[in-house]
Amino acid sequence: MPEQSNDYRVVVFGAGGVGKSSLVQRFVKGTFREGYVPTIEDTYTQVISCNKNVCTLQITDTTGSHQFPAMMRLNITKGHAFILVYSVTSRQSLKELSAIWDAILETKNEAMGDIPVMLAGNKCDETESREVNCSEGEEQAKRWRCNFMETSAKTNFNVKELFQELLNMEKNRNMTLSLDGKEKKSQKGPHKFKEKCCLM
Amino acid sequence: MIEKGEIFFGFSAVIFRVHCADHTYCTLRFPLEAPAALIKRSAADKLGLKQGDLLLVEVKSTGERIIIPDRRTCVATGLSLNGALFISPKEHLDALTPLQEQMGPGVMDGTGSFLESVSSQELAYWLTVTDWEAFQCIHPVSGGSLQRDFAAKAPTWSFAQILNVAFIVMGFNHCYELLYKVLEGESLSGQPMTGNLDVFIRRTSELQYWAATEICLATNLSKRSALMRKFIKVAAYCQEYGNVNGALAIVSGLSTPAISRLNHTWEKLPTRIRKVFGELEGLTDPSRNHRRYRMYVGTLKPPVIPYMPILLKDMTFSHEGNQTLLDSLVNFEKMHLLAQSLRMMRACRARSWEIPPPPSTKSEAEVRSYVTSLHVIDCERILNQMSQRVEPRR
Incomplete structure (x- = not known):
């Protein structure tokens, strides 16, 4: 079967309710919905530029519940890059990522350094109920040798940066999000920090 | 899923x-x-x-x-x-x-080597277990809720309502799935539920394409011939187990143009196996309204899984060939025709299927998971192309 090499597949993993769908929808559609609708599995596409060509960024938004282990394996096999999302308001959600990380390691038994993985601490706008400090996320990322960012899908903080950073980590292709200048809208909300910020 | x-x-x-x-x-x-x-x-x-x-x-x-x-x-x-x-x-x-x-599966995805390692009887056994489970699931829906559904919508009687009343008179109140399938396209009140029958029908075509797919995926002549022999034996064991549906589904898979044209493969089969196939294939002979099949099924004792395509065909013909109302009177002759098919279905399931498994060559779980997750090519065009590739026309 011929492989569609023009696709770049990103898979978003994380526990239930940490905001995977919100992050993806904020990135793809620019919208944010209050309220929680559990996802089973959805995909989205975005046209990006890759090696000065056009290519499709295919984003798979997965389920947070562990009902479908077979689907998780399949997604890992098919994925080129991964975003692991936890919520800064739940330490448990960070812990649950370990199982997914192990599954990725096991399935992609090549040098993990070659596979782009971003760790994202979402809901960083919820300062009141924060359980996980920024530094803890950083440490975890260091242990897993991946990159880390705190994000908020609600305030659109670091969302685009998260995906751009992920694409930057891919060494085999040179990818950028914007096809031309029109994507650059004025961004609302607090100042954008590139990385390693700490909102308390 | x-x-x-x-x-x-x-x-x-x-x-x-x-x-x-x-x-x-x-x-x-x-x-x-x-x-x-x-x-x-x-x-x-x-x-x-x-x-x-x-x-x-x-x-x-x-x-x-x-x-x-x-x-x-x-x-x-x-x-x-x-x-x-x-x-x-x-x-x-x-x-x-x-x-x-x-x-469906690509050139490298054939499961021929797995099939070679499992005995035909064992395969047939677990196939039948799976098929029987699916068969038993068909229309367990109790008539009660549907009757209420229909009753509420009187007095403009739909066909389904008439059937409903007619069948209550005749003592059937749990056969909706088959009826609904036959009535597909008629405007029905209520919400037709055919899920279990759908699964069973899909299973039947899955078995059919399974045989054709695996044989087309085997590029080596002797392997292909060995597989063909395997499928014929599996079909024969299915028949022995009362799984007429499974047996005839596999046989009709072997009779599709993509497979029947593989002369070299057929020639390599032992005469005995070809005779077994000939007998099974005879049951699919449509002449005189499937007389041979009907005679054969008539001799069987339950539990039996009948060949579903013929059952559905009968019901479709009974429905389409006969009016439901004659001078605003319910045509009970037609209801009797339909009821006959339903009665046959009931007779087949009069006893549950309980046969101990045969001596095993493989782990039970492995064979079971194989027979419940077959991957097949269901596109005749692709099958024909593959068939041409493995045995080009001279």
């Missing part, structure tokens, strides 16, 4: 994907009784499509597109074997193409 061997009710939730023209998808979870219109709305919302002139469409592996009417229920179970659901604006229907996964 539809589990086999589980009884469906109208309220049973199933999980399925709805695709766009660019093959992105969303995964939905709906009860079987949810009408297509509702599924369409929800999918459009998730996929960010503008509501309006949208169509819910099944795209078959052949590329054929079938529009699903808004009122249809059991959408997920009603798809053809490798069919997939799509949603599309009316004017862009032409842009829908089958997914890669709908094409």
Whole structure:
């Protein structure tokens, strides 16, 4: 079967309710919905530029519940890059990522350094109920040798940066999000920090 | 993602994907009784499509597109074997193409070596266990709720209502799935529920394409011939186990043009095996209204899984060839015809299927998981091409 090499597949993993769908929808559609609708599995596409060509960024938004282990394996096999999302308001959600990380390691038994993985601490706008400090996320990322960012899908903080950073980590292709200048809208909300910020 | 061997009710939730023209998808979870219109709305919302002139469409592996009417229920179970659901604006229907996964296994994905390692009897046994489970699930729906449904909608009687009353008179109140299948397309009140029958029908075509797929995937002549022998033996054991449906499904798979033209493969079969095949194939002979099949099934004692295509064909003919009302009187002659098929179905299941497993060559779990997750090519065109490749025409 011929492989569609023009696709770049990103898979978003994380526990239930940490905001995977919100992050993806904020990135793809620019919208944010209050309220929680559990996802089973959805995909989205975005046209990006890759090696000065056009290519499709295919984003798979997965389920947070562990009902479908077979689907998780399949997604890992098919994925080129991964975003692991936890919520800064739940330490448990960070812990649950370990199982997914192990599954990725096991399935992609090549040098993990070659596979782009971003760790994202979402809901960083919820300062009141924060359980996980920024530094803890950083440490975890260091242990897993991946990159880390705190994000908020609600305030659109670091969302685009998260995906751009992920694409930057891919060494085999040179990818950028914007096809031309029109994507650059004025961004609302607090100042954008590139990385390693700490909102308390 | 539809589990086999589980009884469906109208309220049973199933999980399925709805695709766009660019093959992105969303995964939905709906009860079987949810009408297509509702599924369409929800999918459009998730996929960010503008509501309006949208169509819910099944795209078959052949590329054929079938529009699903808004009122249809059991959408997920009603798809053809490798069919997939799509949603599309009316004017862009032409842009829908089958997914890669709908094409079935590729050249390297044949399971011939696994099949070689399992005994035919063992395969047939676990196939029959699975088929029997699916067969038993058909129409367990109690008539009660449906009767209430229909009664509320009097006095303009629909066909289903008439049937309903007629069958209560005759003592049938639990045979709706087969009737609904036959009545597909008639406007029915209530929500037709055919999920379990759908699963069984899909299983039947799965077995048929399974034989054809595996043989076409074997590029080596002697391996192919060994596989053919295996399938014939599996069919014969299925027949012995009372799984007439399974046996004839495999045999009809071997009789498809893609397989029957493989002369070299057939020539390598021992005469004994060819004779077994000839006898089985004889049962599919349609002459004199499937006389040979009917004579044969008449001699069997339950438990039996009858050949579902013939049962459904009978019911369709009884329905389409006869009027329901004659001078505003219910045509009971017709009801008796339909009831005959249902009675046959009941007789087949009068006793449950309990046969101990044969001596095993492989672990039970391995064989079971194999027979419940067959991957097949259900596109005749692809099968024909593969057949030409393994044995080019001279």
